[in-house]
Amino acid sequence: MTLDVYRSALGDRTRGWLALHPDERRRRAVEACAQKDAGTLWSLTEAHLGLYGASGILVSPHTLSAYRTGVTQYVLYAQERALNVLHPSLDDAQAYALHLLERRKIATVRGKVAAAAALYKALRWAGATDVTPFSGVRVPKDHEHPLTKNPPYSPAVLRRVFGRVDEALPLARGRERTRLLSARTLLLILAHTGLRIQEALDLAWADVHLDEDEPFITVRSGKGRKSRDVGLSDRLTSALRTYRALPRRRSHAAAMVLPFRTRAAAANLLRPLFERDEVDASGRPVSDWRGCHAFRKATGTRLYEALGDFAAVAEVLGHADINVTRSYVRISGGRAGKVMRDW
Structure with a gap:
């Protein structure tokens, strides 16, 4: 049996490489490149x-996961093409970007290149x-508007999904009831607060303030490790009170x-709720599921329609740059059209 240090945190894993003598660090890196x-x-x-x-050991798990996938895919690409990982040329790096562009969206390619x-x-x-092959790689700009690529969920879709959960809950028992309550709570958190999915997953009961005159949650795990308070709707407040009363098996949970x-x-919990009662030409269920980020855009759109203030929407969504908020808000052409008809 060989004993090794248990590295449960990024800081511990980082110190493992930092503790190596520079010559040993270089040797391991060169060997890993040679063996791909x-x-x-x-x-x-x-x-x-x-x-x-940029974020040091506070880098988000999502970023680490995306970068890990990107590094793994690049090494696999190098294996398949007998590419010298240690000394690729700019042409090699640009060829990799071209390979990605033939198969993936521009935004995804930018992440892989990063x-x-x-x-x-x-x-x-x-x-x-000492090479910097990816510093000169060119990836074309994506001129498609973010709301065209991934639009927000419409009010009609959200009403249908919430209605499906509300209809099923009175008849559900045991684990199925717990699953539906979890789904309803997550749906309300995402649709009524505009939290990022990671912020929702990291939300602790200590940061949920349900007994205040105006209930709110404190979000601490956003980008840049900034915290912000977000108000709660009456419906979400009620759902959180019900959900908090459920028994939990583990102290961490x-x-x-x-x-x-x-x-x-x-x-996996939410996707089935977005399937319609119809199938496409291939016989697969038609689904309105567009991922968790579409909830955030729906919240931004709804807030802007009510407030008409990008700064206020940015504060709720946790955006440091108001121009980012503009890409989250689908502005209806109805009001502008009415004004123009009256000219």
Whole structure:
């Protein structure tokens, strides 16, 4: 049996690489490049992100997951094409971007290229190479509006989904009732507060203030580790009180509002609720599911329609840049059309 250090946190994993003598760090990095060892190359990249990334060890789990996938896919690409990982050229890097553009959306390609660039920052830190192949890669601009690519959920879709849950709850028992209550709580959190999905998953009961004159939640896990208070609707307040009374099996689960920790678990819970009672030409159920971010855009749109104030919407959504908020809000042409008809 071989004993090893248990590294449960990013800081611990980062210190594992930092504790190495520079010569040993370089040796391991060079060896991983030669063997195209995706696991070791990701471990090195993660350590560098923890040390020198914009957020340091506070980098979000979602960012780490996306970068890990990006580094792994790049190493697989290098394996398939016998690419020299240690010394690729700018042409090699641009060819990788072209390969991605043939298969994925522009925004996704930008993320994959960023992950590969992060790998080479880590390799330079380790002293394994001095190349910067991805610094000159060109990815075309995406001129499609964010609301066209992924529009917000319409009020009609949300009414239908909430109605499905409300109809099923009175007849549900045991685990099925708990599952539906979890789904209703998550739906209301996302649709009535505009939280990012990670913020919803990280929400603790200690930050839920239901007994105030105006109930609110304190969001602490947003981008930049900033906190903000978000008011609660009467409907969400009632749902949270009901949900809080449910028995929880584990102490950690009892501290958190939602019992699951991953985006995949959240999506698996909600996705079936968006299926319509019809099928497409291939016989598959028609679904209105567009992911959790579409709730955030729906909240932004609804708030702007009520307030007409981008700054107020940005405050609720936690945007530092009001121009980002504009890309979240679908402005109806109805009001403008009425004014123009009256000219």
